[in-house]
Amino acid sequence: MTRLPFPVTLARKIYTSMVRIRSFEERICRLYSQQEMRCPVHLSTGQEAIAAGTLIQLRRQDYVVSTHRNHGHLIAKGAALKSMFAEMYGRQTGCSRGKGGSMHMSFPQAGIAGTSAIVAGGLPIAVGLAWGSVLQKNRRISAVFFGDGAVDEGTFYESLNFASLKKLPVVFVCENNFYATNSPQKARQTNPRIHEIARFFRIPGTCIDGNDVVAVYTAAAGAIERCRKGAGPSLIEARTFRWKTHVGVESDLEKGFRRQEEVALWFRRCPVKRFERYLLSRGMVSQQWIDTVRESVDKEISRAVEFARNSPYPRPETESTDV
Numbered sequence: 666m667t668r669l670p671f672p673v674t675l676a677r678k679i680y681t682s683m684v685r686i687r688s689f690e691e692r693i694c695r696l697y698s699q700q701e702m703r704c705p706v707h708l709s710t711g712q713e714a715i716a717a718g719t720l721i722q723l724r725r726q727d728y729v730v731s732t733h734r735n736h737g738h739l740i741a742k743g744a745a746l747k748s749m750f751a752e753m754y755g756r757q758t759g760c761s762r763g764k765g766g767s768m769h770m771s772f773p774q775a776g777i778a779g780t781s782a783i784v785a786g787g788l789p790i791a792v793g794l795a796w797g798s799v800l801q802k803n804r805r806i807s808a809v810f811f812g813d814g815a816v817d818e819g820t821f822y823e824s825l826n827f828a829s830l831k832k833l834p835v836v837f838v839c840e841n842n843f844y845a846t847n848s849p850q851k852a853r854q855t856n857p858r859i860h861e862i863a864r865f866f867r868i869p870g871t872c873i874d875g876n877d878v879v880a881v882y883t884a885a886a887g888a889i890e891r892c893r894k895g896a897g898p899s900l901i902e903a904r905t906f907r908w909k910t911h912v913g914v915e916s917d918l919e920k921g922f923r924r925q926e927e928v929a930l931w932f933r934r935c936p937v938k939r940f941e942r943y944l945l946s947r948g949m950v951s952q953q954w955i956d957t958v959r960e961s962v963d964k965e966i967s968r969a970v971e972f973a974r975n976s977p978y979p980r981p982e983t984e985s986t987d988v
């Protein structure tokens with residue numbers, strides 16, 4: 666891993682953010698079979714470094730737009746775990762009043778304008794928000810996360826073009842996990858180097874190891890700085906891998922879409938463990954500190970689940986409000 670470009674206090678915050686994302690989704694896996702969470706779930710397990718390394722650097726009022734695989738982005742940007750769990754459980758106290766479920770979470774108090782399950786649907790929304798910021802001179806920037814599947818859609822190119830043309834403050838973050846559902850990138854795209862596409866629109870594009878949170882932080886810092894000084898958008902291609910099946914809490918190995926060796930290789934590159942080893946080996950944290958973080962996150966999640974389960978369902982007469 667690259668050298669830390671930030672103080673240890675920040676490293677600890679980033680590590681904690683990654684653990685909160687990982688633990689949130691591990692808890693979903695444990696509870697999902699009870700059939701109380703009835704929405705489909707797309708887990709970001711294995712991809713935590715991208716959300717944590719980028720979003721720790723945004724201000725609360727800055728915008729984030731996300732996808733069907735959104736839990737990490739919400740958590741890293743500051744959404745409350747209890748209102749996220751309540752949303753998963755379809756309760757009135759959920760961040761989308763229990764009417765969105767996992768794929769349609771929003772948390773405007775922390776700049777999370779919305780999440781779209783339409784592949785590439787978030788890109789023009791983020792560009793529109795950024796344009797609004799420029800027109801209103803409110804200095805809010807937008808970060809938009811999307812998968813390699815979004816690059817198959819025309820609106821990806823339109824969004825890059827318009828953002829570049831108007832020099833909009835947008836950070837485009839492509840989480841290239843090499844698959845869109847079960848379709849490998851090489852079966853869909855002529856050029857697998859997504860970051861190169863940005864150059865045709867005169868946007869700087871970089872490719873990084875998305876499982877190295879320090880590399881993510883550094884690339885995002887450059888992109889955010891460009892936005893803040895009015896120099897326009899950037900695109901980051903962060904290469905990573907999802908550990909679970911496309912949708913649901915199981916692994917998909919038995920289905921044969923991905924090879925055992927490929928998945929095993931990425932398990933060894935676990936972003937959380939990697940950063941943990943990095944911090945421990947340099948004496949930046951102690952094992953005791955790690956254990957305390959994990960325990961307190963675990964308790965926080967238990968409280969959030971309790972809150973969700975004890976919350977009421979939305980009343981039938983509110984069916985068409987908030988939508």
Ligand SMILES: Cc1ncc(C[n+]2csc(CCOP(=O)(O)OP(=O)(O)O)c2C)c(N)n1
Pocket residue numbers: 733734782783784785811812813814815842844845846911
């Ligand atoms: C416009 C559109 N087409 C198809 C789908 C069905 N669909 C849902 S997720 C997905 C794959 C997305 O892959 P990617 O963008 O790489 O994100 P990942 O799931 O890998 O995080 C598809 C095809 C959709 N939701 N929207």
Ligand SMILES: [Mg+2]
Pocket residue numbers: 812813814840841842843844845846
């Ligand atoms: Mg993908």
